Amino acid sequence: MEKKIRVRFAPSPTGGLHLGGVRTVLYNYLFARQHGGQFILRIEDTDQSRYVPGAEEYIYETLKWCGLEPDESPLKGGPYGPYRQSERKQNYRQYAEQLVREGRAYYAFDTPDELDAMRMKFRTPENPSPQYDHRTRSAMRNGLTLPAAETERLLNEGVPHVIRIRIPEKETVHLRDMIRGDVRFETELLDDKVLLKADGMPTYHLAVVVDDYLMQISHAFRGEEWLPSAPVHILLWRYLFGEEKMPQWAHFPLILKPDGNGKLSKRDGARLGIPIYAMDWKDPATGESITGFRETGFLQVAFNNMLAMMGWNEGTAQELYSLEELIKSFSIERVHKAGAKFNYEKAKWFNHEWIRRLPEKELLPYVKKYFAEKGLAAVDERLLITVVGLVRERCSLIPDFYTQARFFFEAPTRWDLDAVRPKWNEQKAEFFKEFMDRMNRVTDWNAGNLEASFKELATEKNIKPGELQLPLRIMLVGEKMGPPVFEIAGRLGREETQKRIAKMLDAMGKS
């Protein structure tokens, strides 16, 4: 019988969630949904010193905004809880001690200073960072070098100590990665990683293996930065639970800086003026804040779509995918091996496309919320719907709706008079005065009728209608932008249109 599909995302609450992190969530989520499996959120908070207040809540909020809510999490609970590693502390020690008993790990009593001294002592130009490994461990204070009675004594006296894995000397560890295929590591080059820290907390290495086992994780997907430590995890699986029970691994490529090289970092956001976190994040310690895609005006569907395409491609020309479509089409095997540079222009393009194709009812909440923030709270909902339809094509971010449509709700207070003046004359002023009057005769007020009336009068006056359209636009909008001008007047209504024409005519006369 096939193993149940259970995948987990395991962030540490040490700050906001950047793009790479959210993409890992997305891929995990897609895989789980695609196979009818469970998506689990586990919080890796074993390093209490780095815990940032609010970071965990931020993670929940991000997942919620992205629509990627887990089936099991610290909030929801579930059959394999707790889902916060700090609350599972008591689980880990027994496994570490089991390894010691079986000769696969050992106690180490070296102080931080002693470790530094060792690294200094063995440092050479060829080896700038000496490891705690089979070459150096014999020179350290640990269960392998100390007499058994001495180790026992230190333990009994409660001397601070850690437990380190004892890496075998000459073995080749094979990782079968769903994306990269067979990756080999020589244990000769691996170091004796700490498994259990002096404070009794496990390191990531022990915790990930124990928790994946206890939570029956079937597939373990994470960022490429974990690839080098994969052999340690494989060894732990072999010693503790058996490699046959080990989840299948996949290591995702990194998301790189838009310019230059390197992993995308939070600094790049401020430097380049682009969002790199899903949502705004304010570091409570430093006060530093990073803008998010949500606040910049991205749609949930577009954000997910953009993220999914950074590192995965179905092999067709299709680029636009809803979450549902992604669930159908996604496959781990088609995730790239190489990292991708983040391209903000393309990200905006995705958003633009989704703004154009999303049903109005789904778009409206975004627009309403933004309008409210800008002090345009009490807008006529029906007008808003038609206006959204009218301007959506020219908006790529939600705030664009405000610049593109605010004039439907507020009369302009300033006009781009320079655009009008050069060709302005008394005859045109006359035209508009008469046109205001003529408008009263338009029985069925709509764009088409209004345009007909406008052109009729222009012909009578012997003026090219085209020369009058720009001034009319400036009167209604204030600047050279927006949908076709008669469409605007049609939505504005007779009275408001007349008011705006009169107002600018007045301003024109004064200047």
Added chain:
RNA sequence: GCCGCGUUGGUCAAGGGGUUAAGACGCAUCCCUUUCACGGAUGAAUCACGGGUUCGAUUCCCGUACGCGGUACCA
């Protein structure tokens, strides 16, 4: 330094022994539109380098270069 992973236009990428080497973003020109966009058309621009293997290599193999990641009682 060592280990690991990568390398198709500026960017995201398809392809994978014989192709005019898809497509998208961005850029440029033109058309449409007497606004700004959308849209349409066209264009510039790519297989990191060197050796093999082969009738033939962008594709397979080996090197080199370059980039990235790791090398913590961080995750």
